Amino acid sequence: MSLSARNPEYPIDPLFVERWSPRAFTGEPIDEPTLFSLFEAARWAPSANNAQPWRFVYARSGTAAWESFFGLLNENNRVWAAKASALVVLVSRKTNLRKGDTVPTPLRTHSLDAGAAWASLSFQALRSGWHTHAIGGFDREKAALVLDVPEGYHVEVAIAIGRQGDPATLTPDLLARERPTERLPLKAIVAEGRFAFEA
Template identity: 45%
Template sequence: MPDTRTPTYPIAEDYLSRWSPRAFSDEEVSEAALLTMIEAARWAPSCYNSQPWRFIYVRKGEPVWEASLDTLVPFNRMWGEKAGAVVFLVSAVKMITKPGEAPAPADYHTFDSGAAWAYFALQASRMGLASHGVAGFDKDKVRQLFSIPQDFTCEIAILAGKPGDKSGLPEFLQGKEEPSQRRPLAEIAFNGYFQGSL
């Protein structure tokens, strides 16, 4: 973990060592490793315990690998094709709050799925693997490719796999291949009333 990431208060190392690299090794990642990351995501909290998240994963070399990469915008495909897997996180837009009742709008499905993605990412980091969530992909292509029903929305695409050397990235990305910083705690935590800005 780089010395440049220093918390204001002591926290577990996991939170500091996790970051979103773009350099992957071009190696395959096992199905067991992917399912372990998804298993961690499965235990995330959610509104009414509705668990709106669903994960569609494709490993390098599988029949729809190229089609999965083709859903990414060119910039993300450029570096993402060296990942060992691409995972699409989708979420249910409705939920059942009580048995026997009709489905109700799941107003927090995106928020809850974000929690699941965080668990996924932390588990990947613990395993010595890299994961990078991206918004730059064609949701309509993903919906068609995987026959996703209208009751689900596409949230993010996740590139996952074994970390690689940044020298394999285009030169303009190599300098960005390091953990990013965060706003100071005083800019995001306020006692008693809101004091923030954009």
């Protein structure tokens, strides 16, 4: 399936169908101002109580920190993420210290809010000529240890950032999967009035 086959049912900004998660990256370096413009976009995401529970820890390829980030990934993700330009680990704070309080209260939406920030980062990456690929297949416990994530934080996801590369560099099985995915139809995910979906 090509990008042009991603047909929205209603008019939307092309950004939403143009974002997808390739695995073929060029391996070229990403400079910090470029990377930080992606974090900047993430910073403006909405969150409950404006608690902004997201935290981004990153390593750029070729830097001292890269190997420790790369070593967190499952083997099947290492195969392709080796050519990413940056790896980011997104962490969220599970509690919120509200103004005037001395004890933090649980923040039920910490993962939801972090997800909004990840989406913003991903769309900005596309606008800036880069691609992102979220990675759930990594060792979260090891990430907490290696990256000094304190108690009270949840390791959410890793994110590979890179420039889209030549699919021919991928292994045959990954090459076969190197295409934009489809989506459920709107009627399968939206209902008026009650939860009227087929199981």
